Amino acid sequence: MTHPVSPRVVLVGAMGAGKTTVAELLATSWGVAARDTDHDVEAAAGKPISEIFVDDGEQHFRALERAAVATALAEHDGVLALGGGAVLAEETRTLLADHAVVFLRVGLSDAVKRVGLGVGRPLLLGNVRSRIKTLLDERTAVYEEVATHVVDTDGRTPAEVAAEIEELLR
């Protein structure tokens, strides 16, 4: 790791992979802080993600997200969860290149079960299943590209996923 401050691990993957949930579990286990770029974006905008999309558009959300990721990578030394689309930005992929990055892999059917109606996730408006399928098809190769480790989450509890990450990074 070439940075004075760096997250112990950065979690990437699709909506419903469990990034936010597993980040909290890992951080608790390690006695460090969990941080989530979605929360940082909401704090910066002063409103929930769904409202940012409606009021300001996805492009504005992505700009706030790029800035939130860059700041968090530079100053957070705990566990960092990204939003599912953060890795679409080339700038973010470049910044991730010298970090420990775990791709939490989730298949279509578990992802659909976990996100429910998709409330709070504006990209899932409409048919949740077909939206997730499209996003998995478009993005899986990108998650693989940025990852230093891959962990399967299908049929496993968040605690099991967190335990595997601890083992991998031990």
Ligand SMILES: Nc1ncnc2c1ncn2[C@@H]1O[C@H](COP(=O)(O)OP(=O)(O)O)[C@@H](O)[C@H]1O
């Ligand atoms: N391994 C898992 N098994 C079952 N449910 C999970 C798992 N991981 C997360 N969840 C649930 O799925 C939903 C989405 O999880 P979340 O952590 O917000 O995912 P992400 O941040 O990757 O979109 C939450 O309700 C969470 O409790």
Ligand SMILES: O=C(O)C1=C[C@@H](OP(=O)(O)O)[C@@H](O)[C@H](O)C1
């Ligand atoms: O995949 C995406 O483009 C998005 C994922 C969401 O985060 P989670 O992956 O934590 O749900 C959130 O950043 C926003 O709704 C867009």
Ligand SMILES: [Mg+2]
């Ligand atoms: Mg999340």
